[in-house]
Amino acid sequence: MWDTVITIVMLIVLLLVLIGFHEAGHFAVAKMCHVYCAEFSLGFGPKLFSLKRKKGETAFTVRALPLGGYVSMYGEEGDLEEDEELKIPKERSLEGVGKLKKSAILLAGVFVNFLLTFVFCYAYALCFPDYSIIRAPDFSSDLTYSNGYLSRVYEAGEDGPLPYATPVGVLSLEDEANAVFDSTSEFPFYSGIVLSQPARPDLPQVGGYLFDTNVTIGQDQYVALFSPTTVTSESYLVDSLAFYPAITLDEARSRENEYSRGNRGDLVDLLSLDDETLSKIGVEAYPDLTAGAHKLENGEEVKLHVSTLSRKSYLDEEGQEAFLLDVSTYKRHEVALKVIPSGENFVLETGDLVLKPAEVWYSFAERMENGTELWKSLWINMGAGLYALFTGNVGSLSGPIGIGATMGTLARASGWAYSFFYLGALVSLNLAIINLFPFPGLDGWQLLTTGYEAIFKRKISAKTKSIVSYVGLGLLLILAIFIMIQDIVRVI
Numbered sequence: 399m400w401d402t403v404i405t406i407v408m409l410i411v412l413l414l415v416l417i418g419f420h421e422a423g424h425f426a427v428a429k430m431c432h433v434y435c436a437e438f439s440l441g442f443g444p445k446l447f448s449l450k451r452k453k454g455e456t457a458f459t460v461r462a463l464p465l466g467g468y469v470s471m472y473g474e475e476g477d478l479e480e481d482e483e484l485k486i487p488k489e490r491s492l493e494g495v496g497k498l499k500k501s502a503i504l505l506a507g508v509f510v511n512f513l514l515t516f517v518f519c520y521a522y523a524l525c526f527p528d529y530s531i532i533r534a535p536d537f538s539s540d541l542t543y544s545n546g547y548l549s550r551v552y553e554a555g556e557d558g559p560l561p562y563a564t565p566v567g568v569l570s571l572e573d574e575a576n577a578v579f580d581s582t583s584e585f586p587f588y589s590g591i592v593l594s595q596p597a598r599p600d601l602p603q604v605g606g607y608l609f610d611t612n613v614t615i616g617q618d619q620y621v622a623l624f625s626p627t628t629v630t631s632e633s634y635l636v637d638s639l640a641f642y643p644a645i646t647l648d649e650a651r652s653r654e655n656e657y658s659r660g661n662r663g664d665l666v667d668l669l670s671l672d673d674e675t676l677s678k679i680g681v682e683a684y685p686d687l688t689a690g691a692h693k694l695e696n697g698e699e700v701k702l703h704v705s706t707l708s709r710k711s712y713l714d715e716e717g718q719e720a721f722l723l724d725v726s727t728y729k730r731h732e733v734a735l736k737v738i739p740s741g742e743n744f745v746l747e748t749g750d751l752v753l754k755p756a757e758v759w760y761s762f763a764e765r766m767e768n769g770t771e772l773w774k775s776l777w778i779n780m781g782a783g784l785y786a787l788f789t790g791n792v793g794s795l796s797g798p799i800g801i802g803a804t805m806g807t808l809a810r811a812s813g814w815a816y817s818f819f820y821l822g823a824l825v826s827l828n829l830a831i832i833n834l835f836p837f838p839g840l841d842g843w844q845l846l847t848t849g850y851e852a853i854f855k856r857k858i859s860a861k862t863k864s865i866v867s868y869v870g871l872g873l874l875l876i877l878a879i880f881i882m883i884q885d886i887v888r889v890i
Contacts, residue, residue: 405806408818410464412805414440416514416826417467420833423510424469424503425456431499434472434490442466471503497852504841504848511830516773518823523769526815528758529629608668609639611683613702619644620692621685622702629755630813636735636746638753641692641700642685647673650684657687680705680730694744698737705730772820776827783828799882801825838870 418440425438434455441461450457473492488494492503609624620641627638650657651669668681676682680703694700735746760768796804801821808817836846843866851857 402806404814405802405809408809408814409802409805412818412822412825413464416511416822416829417464419510419514420507420829421467421469423506423508424471427503427506428469428471428492431495431503432490433492433495433503434486435469436472437468437470439470440464440467442468497848500848501845504844508830508833508841511826511833514826515776515823515830518819518826519773519776520766520769522816522819522823523765523772524762526813526819528760528768529755529813531626531629531753531755608681608685610702610704611644611681613641613644613700615641615692615698615700619683621683623685626753626755631755633753635704635753639702639746641694642687643689643692644683645686647676647681647684657684694737694746696737696739696744699734700737700746701732701734703730703732772823776824779824780827780831784831796881796884799886800884837874838866839874840870843867843870 421438421440425435428435436455437457437459439459439461441464443462446460446462448457448459471492472486472490473494492500495503607624608621610622613620613622621644622639622641624635624638625640627633645653647669654669657669668676669684737744738747805817805821808820833841834845836842847858847863
């Protein structure tokens with residue numbers, strides 16, 4: 399309930415910030431060019447309240463629907479009352495300031511959105527921590543640490559032991575794991591060995607880390623994938639597991655295209671190793687991703703394995719506390735859990751396997767690099783969205799309701815800060831690019847008509863502009879309604 403309320407409030411704040419700054423860009427440059435601005439409005443529809451200085455010329459208004467905004471400038475159709483229009487010199491109109499200044503006014507909102515995208519990316523990267531449930535120790539004689547992952551050494555080469563690139567991640571569990579594992583180790587912290595990382599993203603309900611490849615549900619074998627439901631607060635391990643039917647390693651190799659390929663141990667990379675090597679790191683089968691995750695049924699018993707290592711603390715060269723895994727304490731535990739009702743769904747009866755995330759502050763240089771990577775990824779996402787739009791795949795587009803649903807999901811997984819700034823950057827970039835489209839009703843259309851008039855020295859009649867603009871706005875409204883209905887269907 400409260401999550402929904404917070405999501406709605408955050409979404410409204412986000413839209414008002416993005417729209418407000420976009421229109422403020424238009425407004426600021428218009429005032430610099432001495433264009434008369436009658437109203438600066440946030441939102442459309444009925445007026446909620448308006449503020450205007452005693453000797454000021456601009457009314458600052460908030461309207462009921464926070465889905466847009468506008469700056470009413472002299473020279474646009476239907477902006478001023480007739481008697482008010484007579485008092486304003488023509489050189490203070492949008493047309494009277496010249497084509498270059500008019501173009502600058504039209505581009506100002508887009509420029510501000512590009513700037514906001516940049517600011518949002520680096521604000522998150524610099525001002526907020528990262529969170530990690532998967533982490534690794536600093537050093538171990540049998541496990542080597544590189545690029546955030548552990549690797550085991552398996553065979554000797556001409557110049558000595560060669561580490562395989564296959565990484566082994568470490569899943570951090572809370573002290574309560576003792577109660578389940580009945581361990582006599584003096585170290586209370588345990589780490590389940592988790593292999594990395596995700597399956598092909600276009601397959602539904604798939605993602606996460608390869609956790610256990612020898613799970614049994616009834617008489618059938620499954621593979622457990624681990625994908626944390628949240629990385630900012632504590633949660634139970636079993637809430638983050640999904641079970642897929644198991645297939646043999648040979649069959650998985652023949653269906654290699656179903657798994658992602660990467661340079662950090664993605665599932666397809668593991669298939670390049672032989673069966674004996676995979677067995678050493680606990681991989682006995684692979685998930686059948688096309689079959690979808692198993693839906694739990696009341697009374698089923700799930701048997702899965704958790705591999706644990708205790709860890710020791712020590713002081714590094716700088717006198718800071720660090721940790722290493724004691725490989726001599728490696729144990730493989732079988733955990734049996736029953737499926738029980740939970741509301742309308744069924745869940746695993748959980749023990750005390752609590753996931754506790756670690757808050758990580760990277761160096762300034764690393765955080766700047768993270769901000770750059772986020773900025774790059776947004777452009778890639780934008781390109782995919784444009785491709786979907788121009789190929790007629792409007793079903794993949796989202797409006798405010800879809801953005802709100804995504805915001806809530808991201809917030810539960812990674813926190814409100816990440817959700818607000820990530821989606822803020824993404825939506826701001828979308829606003830900038832889409833407003834550049836030469837489509838009636840958008841800034842790009844006005845830029846196109848302005849360029850046409852400047853090049854051909856022919857003025858398009860106000861009536862023609864008005865008709866085309868209204869048709870364009872009508873089509874945009876129909877598209878917005880279609881996307882909204884789509885979003886509602888997805889959410890339901």
